[in-house]
Amino acid sequence: MAAFLPPRGMRDFYPEEYRLRETIFTAWRDAARTHGFESYDAPVVESMELLERKAGEEISEQIYTFQDKSGRRLALRGELTPSLARMINARQRELAFPLKWSAIVQCFRYERMTRGRKREHYQWNLDIVGEESVMAEAEVICTAVDALQRLGFSCSDLQVRVGSRALLGELFALCGLVPEQYSACFLVLDKRGKIADEEIASLLADAGISKSRIGPILDMTSIRTLEEAQSRAGASSRAISDLRELFTVAEPMGFRDDLVFDISIVRGLGYYTGIVFEAFDTGRKLRAVFGGGRYDNLLSLLGGDRMPCVGLGFGDVVVAELLAECGKTPRTSPRVDCAVGFMDAASRDIAMRVAACARQSGRECDTTLAPEKAKVFFKRANRIGAQHAIFIGPDEAATGRIHVKNMATGVQVECSIEGLAASLSAGKDQDTDSTDGHQ
RNA sequence: GUGGGUGUAGUUCAGUUGGUUAGAACGCCAGAUUGUGGAUCUGGAGGUCGAGGGUUCAAAUCCCUCCAUCCACCCCA
Numbered sequence: 001m002a003a004f005l006p007p008r009g010m011r012d013f014y015p016e017e018y019r020l021r022e023t024i025f026t027a028w029r030d031a032a033r034t035h036g037f038e039s040y041d042a043p044v045v046e047s048m049e050l051l052e053r054k055a056g057e058e059i060s061e062q063i064y065t066f067q068d069k070s071g072r073r074l075a076l077r078g079e080l081t082p083s084l085a086r087m088i089n090a091r092q093r094e095l096a097f098p099l100k101w102s103a104i105v106q107c108f109r110y111e112r113m114t115r116g117r118k119r120e121h122y123q124w125n126l127d128i129v130g131e132e133s134v135m136a137e138a139e140v141i142c143t144a145v146d147a148l149q150r151l152g153f154s155c156s157d158l159q160v161r162v163g164s165r166a167l168l169g170e171l172f173a174l175c176g177l178v179p180e181q182y183s184a185c186f187l188v189l190d191k192r193g194k195i196a197d198e199e200i201a202s203l204l205a206d207a208g209i210s211k212s213r214i215g216p217i218l219d220m221t222s223i224r225t226l227e228e229a230q231s232r233a234g235a236s237s238r239a240i241s242d243l244r245e246l247f248t249v250a251e252p253m254g255f256r257d258d259l260v261f262d263i264s265i266v267r268g269l270g271y272y273t274g275i276v277f278e279a280f281d282t283g284r285k286l287r288a289v290f291g292g293g294r295y296d297n298l299l300s301l302l303g304g305d306r307m308p309c310v311g312l313g314f315g316d317v318v319v320a321e322l323l324a325e326c327g328k329t330p331r332t333s334p335r336v337d338c339a340v341g342f343m344d345a346a347s348r349d350i351a352m353r354v355a356a357c358a359r360q361s362g363r364e365c366d367t368t369l370a371p372e373k374a375k376v377f378f379k380r381a382n383r384i385g386a387q388h389a390i391f392i393g394p395d396e397a398a399t400g401r402i403h404v405k406n407m408a409t410g411v412q413v414e415c416s417i418e419g420l421a422a423s424l425s426a427g428k429d430q431d432t433d434s435t436d437g438h439q
Numbered sequence: 440g441u442g443g444g445u446g447u448a449g450u451u452c453a454g455u456u457g458g459u460u461a462g463a464a465c466g467c468c469a470g471a472u473u474g475u476g477g478a479u480c481u482g483g484a485g486g487u488c489g490a491g492g493g494u495u496c497a498a499a500u501c502c503c504u505c506c507a508u509c510c511a512c513c514c515c516a
Contacts, residue, residue: 005507078516117516
C-alpha cells in the first residue's frame with residue numbers, strides 16, 4: 001500500500017489521465033480560439049479581502065485560506081471571476097470593450113467531496129466584459145457548446161437550461177417585494193423541490209417576506225414556458241425580450257436545439273443579475289457541466305465603474321464523468337514518431353546522431369538511455385507508441401547503414417543516416433495509406 | 440456534519456461455520472527466440488490481508504477504536 005496519497009480531494013495526473021485532461025483542455029482552447037477569445041491568466045493565490053468583497057457569500061469557510069510570513073491573509077482562488085474583475089478594474093480606462101477573455105485555471109474549494117466534486121478542479125472560464133446585449137450570453141454559450149461538440153457530444157446528450165434573475169426580479173416586484181428581498185428569494189427558489197414547501201415558506205418568512213406573498217412566489221416555479229412567463233411579466237418586460245432574443249439568435253448560431261427555458265435556474269453565486277444558465281446531461285444524472293450568467297454589478301462592487309459582464313465556468317471533472325457515462329471517453333495512447341535504441345556502448349554515439357538527425361527533420365524521437373537488448377528495445381518502442389523504431393548495433397555503427405522499422409507493418413527498410421528523414425516520411429505515407437482512408 | 444457500503448499482490452477482485460503454506464485474472468519480469476515488439480506457451484517476482492487494540496488454542500474472517508475511500512443527504516464552482 002502506498003504510504004502517501006494526494007491530499008484529500010486533490011488529484012494526481014498520471015500520463016494516461018493527463019492525456020484525457022489534455023483532450024479536454026484542447027477542446028476548450030480550440031473552441032475559445034475559434035470564437036475569438038483571448039487568453040489570460042491570474043495568480044492562484046488571491047487576497048482574502050478581494051474574495052470577501054464579493055457580496056453575499058460565506059466564503060472563508062469554503063476556501064483554503066492561510067497567512068503568509070508577513071501575516072497577509074491569502075486564499076487559494078475558488079473561482080476566477082474576482083481575479084478577472086480585479087484585472088479589468090485595474091485597466092478599465094485602457095482596455096477596449098467589449099472584450100472576450102478565456103482562461104483555463106485550477107480552482108480550489110475546501111468542502112466535502114461528492115461525485116463530480118473534488119477540492120480542486122480545472123475550470124475553463126469565458127467572460128465577455130462590456131457588452132449590454134444578450135449577444136454576450138449567446139456568444140459564451142455558443143462557444144461552450146462548440147467545445148462540447150469537439151468532445152463528441154451532441155444536443156441529444158446535453159441541454160442548456162436558461163433562466164433569468166432579471167425576470168424573477170420583475171415577477172418579485174409584481175408581487176410587491178423590494179429589491180433587498182430578491183436574493184433571499186433566489187436562494188429559496190433554488191431549493192424548491194429539494195425541501196418541503198413549508199420549509200421554504202418559513203425561510204421566506206425569516207427573510208421578512210409577508211405571508212400573503214409567499215404563495216405567489218412559490219407559484220412562480222410552476223411557470224414552464226417563456227409564453228407563460230410573458231403573460232405574467234407583461235409585454236413590456238425587458239427580461240422576457242432578452243430571453244426571446246437569446247433563443248432567436250441561437251438559431252443562426254447553431255445551438256437553438258440545445259436551449260431550454262427553465263425558470264428555476266438561478267445559480268448559487270450571489271453576483272448574477274440577469275440571464276443565468278446551466279448545462280445538464282439529458283438524463284440529469286450529473287451536476288451541471290457548465291454554468292454562468294450575467295453579472296453587471298460585480299465590477300462596481302469591487303471599486304470599478306459599472307460594467308456589464310457575462311461569464312461562464314466549465315469544469316473538467318463533470319465533463320470527464322459525462323464522457324465516461326456516454327462511453328465517449330477518447331481512447332488515448334502514447335505516441336511518438338520514432339524511437340532509437342542501441343545495443344552496446346560502442347553504438348551509442350551513432351544512435352544519438354541518428355536521433356539528432358530525426359529531430360532536426362522535425363520528428364519526435366525517443367532515445368534509449370542505456371544499452372539494451374533488441375527485444376527489450378522493441379518492446380519498449382511498442383509500448384511508448386513509436387511509429388518507427390531504429391536499433392543501432394555493431395553492424396549499423398560500422399557501416400553507417402541503419403534499419404528503420406515501421407512498427408505498424410513490421411516492414412524494415414535500410415537507409416543511410418542522411419536518408420533517415422526520407423525513410424520516416426515514406427513510412428508515414430505508408431501508415432496513412434494503410435488506414436481506413438480517412439484524412 | 441448525518442446515514443450506509445468498502446479496505447486482501449502494481450490493478451480489479453475471490454477467500455466457505457474462525458483452522459495448516461492467503462488465491463485468480465490482468466499487468467510486470469524472465470525464458471522459449473544470444474540482433475527485433477504486439478500473439479502464444481512456460482516459469483518467476485510481488486502481500487506487515489488499511490492501522491492499532493481486544494476475544495480465542497487459532498483471526499483476512501468476530502468485537503472496539505482510528506484512518507482511508509465510495510455512495511446518498513447537506514452545501515456549493
